[in-house]
Amino acid sequence: MNVESRKMILLIGGTISIAVGAYLPWLRTNPNLPPDAKIPTVYYTGMGAGFEGFDFALLGAIGLVLLVRVVSTRTMARTATTLAVGLGTIVFPAYYLSMSTLIGFSATFVPALGWYLTVLGGVLFTVVGGLELPSIVRRPEAITSRGE
Structure with missing residues (x-):
């Protein structure tokens, strides 16, 4: 299996992961809360299944x-777009968790599947962009004088 086919598999995996992750809920009630804990009746975008x-x-x-x-x-252009969207897809869910004090890894509402x-898909896109990055970064060639 060559590098191009591996990148294609990662890209397809990232696309499917983000599409399914965007459809599934992003938040659920923390299962570690005590049984008598008061859970506020709030609704944040991403608590339900479906695209919204x-x-x-x-x-x-x-x-x-x-x-x-x-097309390109x-x-x-391909590398920059893939890398930027991959990094953005990692950063946005992290930002999403900081929207409220009720949302977080140990808060009332914790991340769901x-x-x-979505974060996994962003990582896969970032890996594909990172694998292509060396091909666009050129090393400067050695400068020699004409007399040598």
């Missing part, structure tokens, strides 16, 4: 990466 709000932006970003990878022949799948 920010999910469309994530799917649009993934669509942009796939479009650029199919420039390695730099959809959140983890």
